[in-house]
Amino acid sequence: MAYTSEFPPFYVTVDVVLLTLRADALQVLMVRRGSKPYVGRLALPGGFVRPQEDLPRAALRELREETGLKIQPRHLEQLGTYGAPRRDPRARTVSVAYLAVLPELPEPVAGTDAAAAAWHPVEDLGGRRLSFDHGQILADAVERTRSKLEYTPLATAFCPPTFTIADLRRVYELVWGREVDAGNFHRKVTRAEDFVNGTDQTSTRGRGRPAAVYRAGGAVNLYPPILR
Amino acid sequence: MAYTSEFPPFYVTVDVVLLTLRADALQVLMVRRGSKPYVGRLALPGGFVRPQEDLPRAALRELREETGLKIQPRHLEQLGTYGAPRRDPRARTVSVAYLAVLPELPEPVAGTDAAAAAWHPVEDLGGRRLSFDHGQILADAVERTRSKLEYTPLATAFCPPTFTIADLRRVYELVWGREVDAGNFHRKVTRAEDFVNGTDQTSTRGRGRPAAVYRAGGAVNLYPPILR
DNA sequence: CAAATAGTGTCTTTCAGACAATATTGT
DNA sequence: ACAATATTGTCTGAAAGACACTATTTG
Numbered sequence: 001m002a003y004t005s006e007f008p009p010f011y012v013t014v015d016v017v018l019l020t021l022r023a024d025a026l027q028v029l030m031v032r033r034g035s036k037p038y039v040g041r042l043a044l045p046g047g048f049v050r051p052q053e054d055l056p057r058a059a060l061r062e063l064r065e066e067t068g069l070k071i072q073p074r075h076l077e078q079l080g081t082y083g084a085p086r087r088d089p090r091a092r093t094v095s096v097a098y099l100a101v102l103p104e105l106p107e108p109v110a111g112t113d114a115a116a117a118a119w120h121p122v123e124d125l126g127g128r129r130l131s132f133d134h135g136q137i138l139a140d141a142v143e144r145t146r147s148k149l150e151y152t153p154l155a156t157a158f159c160p161p162t163f164t165i166a167d168l169r170r171v172y173e174l175v176w177g178r179e180v181d182a183g184n185f186h187r188k189v190t191r192a193e194d195f196v197n198g199t200d201q202t203s204t205r206g207r208g209r210p211a212a213v214y215r216a217g218g219a220v221n222l223y224p225p226i227l228r
Numbered sequence: 229m230a231y232t233s234e235f236p237p238f239y240v241t242v243d244v245v246l247l248t249l250r251a252d253a254l255q256v257l258m259v260r261r262g263s264k265p266y267v268g269r270l271a272l273p274g275g276f277v278r279p280q281e282d283l284p285r286a287a288l289r290e291l292r293e294e295t296g297l298k299i300q301p302r303h304l305e306q307l308g309t310y311g312a313p314r315r316d317p318r319a320r321t322v323s324v325a326y327l328a329v330l331p332e333l334p335e336p337v338a339g340t341d342a343a344a345a346a347w348h349p350v351e352d353l354g355g356r357r358l359s360f361d362h363g364q365i366l367a368d369a370v371e372r373t374r375s376k377l378e379y380t381p382l383a384t385a386f387c388p389p390t391f392t393i394a395d396l397r398r399v400y401e402l403v404w405g406r407e408v409d410a411g412n413f414h415r416k417v418t419r420a421e422d423f424v425n426g427t428d429q430t431s432t433r434g435r436g437r438p439a440a441v442y443r444a445g446g447a448v449n450l451y452p453p454i455l456r
Numbered sequence: 457c458a459a460a461t462a463g464t465g466t467c468t469t470t471c472a473g474a475c476a477a478t479a480t481t482g483t
Numbered sequence: 484a485c486a487a488t489a490t491t492g493t494c495t496g497a498a499a500g501a502c503a504c505t506a507t508t509t510g
Contacts, residue, residue: 133469183476188472207483
């Protein structure tokens with residue numbers, strides 16, 4: 001190697017916090033560890049980055065491999081890097097964490113070797129001890145998500161390609177954990193530039209007036225923002 | 229090692245974007261490379277993380293070692309991790325980038341082995357090609373800084389322990405690159421909760437009415453924010 | 457007093473939040 | 484008609500931006 005350092009190299013992994021809405025709750029996909037350390041404990045899906053592989057590619061690959069998910073997340077961003085010297089008792093490992101968001105799926109999890117992968121309401125995991133520093137990573141991911149709903153159109157990543165304003169409001173309510181006034185929310189969403197684009201369709205939930213159907217717009221940031 | 233992976237380990241480095249205000253400009257501390265690759269090109273200070281060292285510790289140590297700076301930055305946060313497979317032509321290297329902020333220093337740079345370290349106005353580096361992906365890292369750092377001035381009290385990290393509202397306004401003007409109305413700014417800063425705390429001192433710049441002197445308050449976020 | 461800088465007040469516009477009112481559907 | 488949901492309107496208060504005005508210093 002054309003490069004020598006006096007320091008031993010590290011292992012580099014990616015961990016993915018994949019969030020979605022299921023059963024009226026913000027849920028995260030977790031795997032159950034089958035080997036030491038933390039055997040039987042819940043962990044975020046993740047694994048080693050390959051020699052020629054880009055970081056975000058590695059995150060997507062691990063998601064597929066460890067959970068059997070065949071569909072792409074609607075959103076993927078780097079969350080942060082966790083590298084405390086003792087975070088993995090086996091060896092010095094630095095993990096690059098990613099935050100991914102998926103619309104609510106009709107199927108349960110739909111995986112091949114996904115026996116070990118399952119959705120868990122984020123609230124239920126607050127008390128439980130997770131593997132490694134995954135509790136901290138999850139907490140950071142949830143806070144990032146809550147914050148990004150304010151300033152970016154991230155909420156649309158929780159929705160299918162077309163959706164109603166009420167669908168979008170439900171995202172905010174479930175992620176923020178509190179109710180949002182329907183009328184004011186409608187005004188804010190439709191006024192914010194390029195947050196959503198109307199279609200000529202309507203949708204009905206059986207009872208009540210049918211709602212207009214929208215598609216995600218091209219905005220990168222929300223102006224004006226939708227504050228918590 | 230109690231841990232074997234089928235994949236070769238990576239080199240892990242930290243790179244630090246240290247920003248300050250000097251000569252009425254936002255400036256960044258850069259070192260000049262003395263070896264291949266990118267010999268003679270400007271680079272961010274940085275280097276290998278040590279086996280037992282925490283990531284933020286490594287960032288501070290590299291700052292001291294590579295630049296001879298004896299004082300601690302007033303702000304240090306993780307910016308992001310850059311790990312494209314070819315970013316370092318010698319070997320697969322993943323770099324964790326940090327953003328650090330320092331008040332304007334009376335002394336020039338004050339370093340021991342800091343011969344190679346020097347301040348550069350961020351604007352001057354826009355056109356120049358830097359080493360590795362450091363141009364991208366710098367751009368990300370500057371954008372993060374501009375954005376954080378809106379929602380956090382980061383601007384106080386550019387100031388000495390006590391400062392005037394005009395000092396703070398100068399931070400916003402130099403970082404954002406545009407003028408800010410003095411009257412409106414004064415109202416916003418003093419109204420935002422815990423952004424600044426008054427002292428009983430005043431300060432004069434020779435001509436004009438003396439200004440009240442403030443200290444940084446305890447706020448973590450600015451409410452209401454000071455938008456661009 | 458003039459110049460310079462600090463700080464306050466005024467006015468208009470925009471938006472948030474509370475909540476009332478209207479619109480359109482299924483039962 | 485009634486219940487349910489969607490959408491629009493009304494009112495009040497907070498805050499932004501433009502800019503005039505007052506306050507306090509030096510020369």
